[in-house]
Amino acid sequence: MAEALCDRYYVVCPDIVGRGDSDYLSNPMFYTVPQYLSDMVSLSSKLSIEQVNWFGTSMGGLIGMVYAAMPGHRVRRLILNDVGPRIEAAALIRLASYVGKPFAYVNRHIALEKLNSICAPFGKHTDSEWELLNGPMLLEKNAQWILHYDPAISVPFSAVTPAIAKAGELAMWQSFQSIDCPILIVRGAESDLLSKQTVAEMCALNPRATSIEIEKVGHAPAFIKAEQIDIARQFFL
Template sequence: MAGTDGFTDFFYLSKDGLRLHARVYGDGDHARTPAVCLPGLTRNVRDFHELALFLSTHPETPRRVIAFDYRGRGASAYDPNWKNYNIVTEAEDILAGIDALGISEAAFIGTSRGGLIIHMLAAMRLSVLKASVFNDIGPVVEAVGLAHIRSYLENASPAATFAQAEQAQRAIHGADFPALSDQDWARMVKAIYRDENGRPVADYDPALVNTVIALDLRQSLPALWERFEALRAVPVMVIRGENTRLLSTGTVAEMEQRHSGMEVITIAGQGHPPMLETGDLPERIARFLAKLDKSPSL
């Protein structure tokens, strides 16, 4: 049963022995496909809290929702070897987690890095993917977007208060997110930072930044079209921020050509990545997932 906050904490071991964390929201109807939420590079389960609550308590289609903390993020253990912070290892960790939860198939909602992990899962265990929602990510990652991410991670300064942390996030991302309200910014900051005696601390292993510093942005990252095409028979939704630097309109157009029936949503006034709890996105995601549900037994 979910706790008073709408979720229960679930811990499990990776194949190399790290203690990893997930949140499990709701019990749902087991005839309905569970949803698995995968966050961005430095992000954690709190990014999905409002969406997970909405989906798990939906009046018509409540379902179980599982949000994962990758190794080195949130409540998961840090890895002593930062080179293990890679999408292949993290995909293996997700498979270990869903196996521990007894999940054979699910709808996956992947924000940024989470979407890259979905591509890995398509190669590792396609059968687990009942549907895929890509939040501002596709088979081609734009170098200009990666350069922006590397710049603000490398130059991040500690904040003494949550108000200062919010000011910093607005300074970095404000031009890309004019649609966000004060409440949205406050919620974003609470998701990014953990509270240590009133002081905000970025909730990830600082060594994780090494993975971005190590990238040679003079060369394009390998495209993942072959793995994306493995999803031809899997329902796909793509959510793109109007002001994103990571997912180009050209890549989205190519995705539509290669995947007949793909649903595309562009979010006005937001950049990378759109906040999934804003506007009508929760209900649109709920309707997309509802198409997957098994007919109730008669």
């Protein structure tokens, strides 16, 4: 999608701290939305961005929600890709089953196939599309193929109690209600993370929000296919 939109927009795709080519944190307890938000605000200032169309999938959407709720934010339009203030328990259990867990293979092809199977809810894709999606997620280190992120990003996740989770959800609802720019909520029809009920509540709470559902996709739509890219292109016009 970034390549498809760069003919019209200056596109920035940051590796959030702990992922990809960004640094790892010495204290993993800072792998949280407040830290990520602070980094994105700093990045926006560094790039002298006056206005931004924000596309956020899952965690990126959470960051975008909080950013767009801030006074003086720079978000012109916001796409929340399969995420909202409430994250369903089934998705949390699924994510906890693999995020930060051991992942190492001597063969890149096998590693990619394993990662593709984990990401099966993204929908059906060709081999070349899977390579574009997940190839950059793999890193060769010590003769093994591993995931290109700090396994410790799961530490704060595993430390969340039901009380903390509830407080976090309430805070996210407050942030969402405060957003004053147009919002498009994209839901994978088979998503276990963003429910139909949550989408309905979001649209009822904030009149600037509209929604669309993508069939035969779970969490989350990959926005690598032309028909999905067009959704973003049209909304950002």
